[in-house]
Amino acid sequence: MRRNRVLSCLLVGFVLMCAVGAQLTTTFYDTSCPALQSIVRRLVLQAIVTETRMAASLLRMHFHDCFVNGCDASLLLDDTATVTGEKTAAPNNNSVRGFDVIDTIKTAVENNCSKTVSCADIVAIAARDSVLFSGGPSWSVLLGRRDATTVNGTAPNFVIPSPVDNLTEIIRKFADVGLSITDVVSLSGGHTIGRARCATFNNRLFDFNSSGSPDPTLESTMLATLQVTCPPSGDNSTLVSLDRRSRDWFDNAYFKNLQSNNGLLLSDQELYSSSNAQTKALVDTYSASPSTFSTDFVNSMIKMGNISPLTGTAGEIRTNCRVVNS
Structure with missing residues (x-):
């Protein structure tokens, strides 16, 4: 359904002005969690100093998350006894990494402003900071995404571009x-x-x-x-x-x-x-x-980060990026 919303936006020629995406704003947490950007930036830098390759991994995570049902952090959900998620799908398994870094950032953010910032937004900011600390450009990240409560374990096999695709x-x-x-x-x-x-x-x-x-x-x-x-x-x-x-x-x-x-x-x-x-x-x-x-x-990157976000009352703000709230 969310994919259909993006296609509907395309028909009128304004992807970024779609009603769903228009709810995102660069100032979303300015009042509710003003320390968010500095927390993420500090911990992303720490992760890259520890392992330089992590910058590319956090950038890839954002890309792979957004291509499956939109930028909703569904990629971060662990498999359960009854549900096979996106992490272990072929395009993500042994490819997407850095989940522990997001866990560390999420813990720090929760300690500062509990139940306020989505995992999806943390991933988007971390991707931006990874590019910045690698010598690339910076930008103001649109925020206000919420987190998925469901996964699509088969979709990554069909929608994520493959290294062998023509x-x-x-x-x-x-x-x-x-x-x-x-x-x-x-x-x-x-x-x-x-x-x-x-x-x-x-x-x-x-x-x-x-x-x-x-x-x-x-x-x-x-x-x-x-x-x-x-x-x-x-x-x-x-x-x-x-x-x-x-x-x-x-x-x-x-x-x-x-x-x-x-x-x-x-x-x-x-x-x-x-x-x-x-x-x-x-x-x-x-x-x-x-x-x-x-x-x-x-x-x-801004356009990609605006693929079918969950906003308003849709989804939830996960307190643990790996599991849905109980």
Whole structure:
């Protein structure tokens, strides 16, 4: 049902002005929890100092949550004896991480302003701060989301873009939640930080599309390195930087990688190697203009964060992000 609300907004051409999303505001907690932003920022920084990779993980968490029934923190709910949630679905299992960081932030927030701030809003702020502490842009996060009381354990398998999806499929999945081709390319730029397991790209290294040969769009020096790092009989959980130029720094090097066929994931390289003139032009633009990338990335993050939020009396404010309130 919530997905249908987004599509209805699209029909009139105003996703951000949809009645549901319009209830979000940057000042939502200014009175009820004025210390919220500083609490989240302090603990996100602490987590990144402890493990630099956590910045990318918290950014990915927001993305994966929003694509399934909207930005409602349903991803954070643990499985129960009777309900299998989203955490253990194939696109999230061994991919989305940082739940313990959100737990730490939630505890600190509850100690400061009990039963006030949603887990969904904490995830959105943490994603912003993760980009900021990685050298990327900042923005004012729209707030006022509430938390889901239900999960859809099968939906992630169909709606979350996959590293092996072709560009047509990725564009369709973004369009289904109200996001444009510009959003596809700018949000993909989030791969300027983070890691990927060999399992997510080893289909490109030896027998691409059952051809008996590697993916011809993968640059030869990078291919040789990856074949050593991710051999056929190796550990598919081995981590490789998504951006070899500046793996932990949020910049536009990701797009330069695509121009030289150094995109790690098939879904990344397809932005430039496919016949889609619009995505290729955007890659060229962002490669030449870091400021344009930053502007478009911020706009797309705000737009993504506005996918079908629960507001008003819908959902609840969970006191523990892992379980619904009793």
